[in-house]
Amino acid sequence: MVKRFMSWLSDPLGRIGLLIAFLAVFSGAAFGLYTTQTAPPQPIQFPHNLHVGLGVQCLYCHPGAYRQASAGLPTETKCWGCHQQLSKYADGTVALPAELQKLKAYVDANKPIQWVPVAQVPDFVHFNHRPHIAAGLNCENCHGDMSKVTVAENPQVMNMGWCLECHRARTVDNPEKRNKLLDCGTCHY
């Protein structure tokens, strides 16, 4: 058997096959890693840059961030509340762009928009926005500069080392706080 395998290996085709198999597994893993780090397709290609550029505050649409764990995603009531008032669309001077037509379709059908959360931590990590906002962090510290991106994407790998780096750096002079912020039970339960 070993002989067969060895002779098979000495065959260039066999070697290529082995290489392909290896590459397949490797690229599969790489692709898997990549998919966890890329923005998933959203039902509506929401242009963050446009809205931030117009001066809309993050907390206007994600109001949960300063009072609870989840920042929350806006309901279509909130979207449409502004967009239906835009006079250029209302009086028909400008045709409704494709993405806004999707929004209108949702509103007309009274169906919720199934936004896909982007910056998500695994189930076993319990992240709370409120203390982070309370500690004076800005949204872009973690979510990047939204005025530069359209559809939200993750600017960084949100892994434990990344969390800890900040938790450590901000508690060098406060051992009690450090205890709290490095405690396993603060995030994992």
Added chain:
Amino acid sequence: MTTELKIPEFSANFAESGQQGKWGMAIDMDICTGCQACVAACAMENNVPFVGEADSGYGRSMHWIRTERFWEGEFPEIKMTPYQPMLCQQCGHAPCEPVCPAFATVHSQSEALNLQVYNRCVGTRYCANNCPYQVRSFNWRDFERPEPLPNQLNPDVTVRRRGVMEKCTFCIQRIHRAEDQAKSEGREIADGEFTTACAQACPADAIVFGRIDDPESAVSKLARGSRGFHMLEELGTLPSVTYLKAG
């Protein structure tokens, strides 16, 4: 009969030991009626799976809290020993912690609790072997929860999968929620402001939960009483749960 094997009772004065943690629980065995409301409440709050008939009969049930009882004497003079709810004692000196090779069960320095970090657990089950109270339960399988039962799962608590050890957390998610709430309002947590799921459900109020390091809290007062004792105190595990002797 195995009356000799009854769990020993040692009286202890918690305040004197000077080893109290932060959170504590007092369980009054005199008024515990064994009704199992705590068991159900715990299971519902903490996403504890049910395991089915065969596995539960084989010692694989996942109860984070169980009610123990033994018998004393023979009919007609037979007595049932007081119901004793057994849950993780949140030991100050926990035998389970140092034996985990992966740091999956560790001591919280800020909450003074035993933590089980599910995602860090590789399933050696050493901690469960070393737990003198036998209150750890292991996910022997991915226990089935047919749809739509998962709708009930508490999003504040990780859903454990096969191969992971789990145990009572003193409802740490509630502790965090209350702490966060109190902090956002710039105050301390008041005694009795929140409680664990088992204490919350207990119809007899036999379970009292609170700050054990606050001498004025309800749980401290109960724990200091003359009826208080700790389970297997001779092992020096410094449990955070004080039992109150019946009668």
Added chain:
Amino acid sequence: MTDNFSRRDFLKLASVGAATTAILTGCGPASRYVTREPYTKMPEYTYNGQSTYYATTCRECAAGCGLVVRTMQGRAIKVEGNKNHPVNLGKTCVRGQATLHGLYNPDRVQDPAKQSKRGSRDFSNMDWDAAIAVVADALKNTDPTGVTFLMGMAPDHLFDLVSDLAKAIGAPAPIRFGALGMFEARATLGKAVESLFGQAAMPFFDMGKSDLVFSFGANFLETWLSPVAFTRGFANMRRGGGHGRGTLVHFEPRMSQTASKADMWIPITPGTEGLVALAIGRIAAEARGGSLPAAFADVDVEAIAKSSGVSAEKLDELGKLFASADAALAIPGGAALAHSNGLETAEAVLALNALVGGLGRAGGVFLAPLAPMQTEFSRPANMAEMADFVEKMKSGEIKTLFIHGVNPVFELPKSLGFEDALKSVQTVISFATFPDETAMQADYVFPDHHGLESWGYQRVAAGSSQSALSGAQPVVSPYYNTRATADVFLAAAASVGGATAQALPFKDEVEFIQSKIVALVSESDGYFGAPEINTFTAYFQQYGGWWKTVDELATPGGDVLGKAIQVGEARFAGEGEFYFHPFVSPVLGEAGANKPWLQEIPDPTTTAMWSSWVEIHPETAHELGVDNDDVVLITSEAGAVEAVVYKYPAIRPDTIAMPFGQGHTAYGRYAEGRGSNPADLFGEQVNGAGDLAFADMRVKVEKTGKKYPLSRLESRMGVYGEALGEEH
């Protein structure tokens, strides 16, 4: 479920890659199972990721505890007690906790359906318009006297609506029935109160303030009347409400959960509870001095000691103990009353309270207040009435039967022949939420919402010293294509038209409920008040009901001790050598068997899970040649069941006991085919109050040679010393 494209699904796509990643990074697939349920129009008080709490009423039994249910993004997550509710003060029992496993039970009836042939389980779904047409047709085209509504035990808004409907179409008044009422012997209790105190009412036992409780068969810590309220009372008694630690003495042939908490458990001969009460009364009266009351005058203590198996010394001790207590309380209930002499037993026990001045005294007996909007005491049907009803069904008098909230095929004694009698009913319409045995025998199943999805109110009959109306509201939107039965009846009534429609001129059940509770808006001593009905309704929902702030306990009157109480001997049916002692499973209750977590909750006394068992004293088992896990055949006069032996050290050797709650032949995957149903053994004998004398049974026990490993939480080695090494 929504078909949203979540991150989890996205991960699934890159299957090989993601699996490799998962292994490398140690992250399993994200298991945050709760689907994000984005709102189209978010309610102003709701935030994504933040819980909302709704007050409602527990429907797991008829006690009417107030619940607060934690919900998140449209899903009910946790049941908590309503701290303001007078029945449970924020506490819940095991069954209440598990109510979510009913709500999200995988075996719920999901659509209205027609069964091609009764019992065939061949259901074809219908739409609700057709279903309402069926109901309307039944209401319109049947002789009104042939229309009967069989309802659950809880006196709720649906019962009121159905009563109104029955009155409007001229049908007989709806029947309320529940197995718990049967096991509690509620009718007997009511009748005894009526005959002793001259007033029909539920008694209220002020256990929390008493220092000595004699319980004659009342399993008040388990299922009896209002277990959560009684547990609170028990705990307060133990904590010593001003008296020091209270003492509990429990009389029952088997050590029940309640008995296990007693300081003294008296394993009394079944059927002699009344006699023992009389003996204690006589001894206590003698100990207290003064003239011997007529009630206890003719009591022969010696004879009673002999027949009850409680020694004369013990009786003497108990009598003196009872006489010497500050606030003694005697409670009759449960199997003690389920004998042919049950009514007299109840009277004898209640009379004990009168003897020590316990009527209307703190720590004694009161008459429970009537619920708001209630004018007279009403109780569920007793067995005599149910037997009459079954007779009527058999005779073909009943053409259309509406069944809601009760499962008579399972709960009624098999010997009564309900299932057979159903065959003589032309149309059977069930409104069952779960596919229970009765629904399987119906022509149509029009599923009601689960209790947590529905509106309503419920009168509190026991457990509260205040007059209370518990309110219910949906905490989540209905998960399946179900519809509130009240709405179905309202819609059907509207389509029938005429007087029926006029009698029920409501758009939906909420309007009907408002029309009822509007009477309370003007009440002044309520927990809250409101100037008008809409605000009142909002508060009603917010607080989970309406109740008075003051106790309305009435002091029982009447010449209780003036006449002699004659307790006859219990007449046992059957030839067997064992007394049969059925009891309601404290965990499963009457309807918990389909909830998987309840199945896995160990029974408090036996720690058995997932099945039922028969408790046999170890010595008796030895004589019978059976051991733990052996299956025995129990034969009564009326039937036979097989059950697994549990060698229970705390039961009379001449008695065997069996829990009620298992033995379903339908009712979902978790209940079906599990354990056995002791109701199959029950005969038809009733006591003086018409309640089933289910404890008046003697049964035979035979070994079958089969084995069935009973799941137990306890260790048979550690608790019973089985298979351990010999002691050196």
Added chain:
Amino acid sequence: MTTNVSLMAIFPDLEPAADAIEQLRGLGVADDQMNVISGVPVTEAMLGRPRQWTNVPRLALGGAIAGFFVGAFLAFGTPSAYPIQVGRQAFIPGPPSVVILFEMTMLGLLLSTFLGVFLDSYFPSYRPMHYVPEISDGKIGVFFSCPQEDSEKITKAMTALGAEKVEAAEAQPL
């Protein structure tokens, strides 16, 4: 300028080989121009050869020290990287640290001993080398280099001492 040739004399036994080495020395072949190849570990003393220098013990010692430091890093360094309290034990527990230090020291020692053999012996080397397969049958090969003009003389002397064959050593693939 004389050119050196490499010769290999194969002897059936130990004694003739020892004699041959002495003879070679007499014939002007220096010790460092000889090598003995054998199938059993014949010692230098048996052949009257100078003692071989080996680095293995020193490498082993170095490895042990390195292992000790790795152990010290694991025992004392890693707990400080993320101090986690377990069972009321010190962050750096005493006795367990001894275990870690011991195991890592031994691992370092043994690994470096093993690698030391490789380093010292230039293992693995699959280049063609001077060798005859008969060596592993118990023959003793004496491999030496001498000036071309002496080769005839030496070959004769070897044959006289009992060499089965004396041939120009040619590197051959092993």
Added chain:
Amino acid sequence: MTSTEKHHDHAHDHVAHLREQHLMLDPLPRGQMNDMVMESMHTTSWKFWVVFGILSVIVAVFLFGAWGYMIANGLGVAGVNRPSYWGIFLVNTVFWIGISHAGTFISAILRVFKAEFRRPFTRAAELMTTFGLVQAGFSIFMHMGRVWLSYWLMPIPNQRGLWPNFHSPLSWDLLAITTYLLSSTMYLFLPLIPDLAMARDRTPDGTWQKTFYRVLALGFRGTEGEWAHLRNAMNIFAFAIIPVMFSVHTIVSWDFAAATRPGWNSTIFGPYFVVGALHSGMGAVAMVLAVVQSRMKHMKYFIRGEHFEALGMLMLLVSMAWAYFFFNDYMVQWYGGDKWTQQLLHFHEGGPLGWMWFAMLVFNVVIPWATLWNKKWRSNPWLLFGVGLLINIGMWFERYIIIPISLTINRMPFTWRMYTPGVEVYLGIGTVAFFILLYMGASRLIPLIPVWEVQEGQMAHSLKTYGRETVVTVSELE
């Protein structure tokens, strides 16, 4: 015949007898020995391949198949439960680590003490060490609930900054077993190099075996330098691997002894486990040698009665040591009087598996003592095989008693429950099959006899006559 002649004859017989008995006095030309060893590797009957095939199927189905099934379905398919969280997996782990001890013991300790009888079978014993450790590794990984995360137990730098917990005996275990596996593999490999070179020289060109040996022989020629480095390294190894060996099983015993459990928390567990390991390991070596001697060609020359005799004596000695430690442990636990320990001892002896406790004593003490005292008996390979088998069963029982049976009894009588093995039985059989399979495979590829060591020994031995007595003398070659 004159008396001198008679005596001469007698002396002649005596010498012949000595030669027959001792391999070291019965030298053969090296080339012939090489031939015999090579032939033993290449002479394979169809029966071998049948057994090989069957074992391969068993390994594929019982070990890898059942393991995959268990990984997919969770440990629930095994019999472990509360309170017996550790079952046959850990029994097998300890058992295999125990087996692995004999190889090192025989090879290293006997090398240090220059026990010459070791020479022909050190390799066979060292192979057991390596293959036994492989099985121990399998067993311990099977036991883990999430084996795919087992790399978390290794000290690998990571973004979390979180390292393994070195407070845990399991962490020490992992380091110790890794050290032991690596060092025993290296210790197996170093003396193998010259034999691989021999095999390389005797394998015809163009075969895959040639490539195999060529690669593994690393270009070894046998120069003075190579031998010197090798000899040096072997000396260091022989000394250094002994404490590693002792530490490994001591640390394994700490997995139990460090726990706060009745019956486990014993200070004598370390040496008790080490001796227990030697006990089962010796038995296993005896079994392997008996099989190798009878089944492989020419092995009767290399492995003789003297080896079994010496092994038998060692087994007897170890059995006595084991009995001593067992009694010590038992005595102190019994005397201590802690009620949980008392209960545990009662359960061991009188519980449902009490027979196992008695069988352990019979197999480990009674039978070895009853048979091995007799020199003639213990020289019989098949008797030694039988005794070795019984000792291994007895030692497996010992571990079974210490792990799942002792786990049944804890300080919470409410949770006591018996352990009924499930799929781990198949996994255990799978490891045994895999061990045998590896061994069989190795016996076809690797010279089982270290020929150069045998030759070295034969060179060092001679017969010398002092007066009328001819005796064996050994000279120090190094």
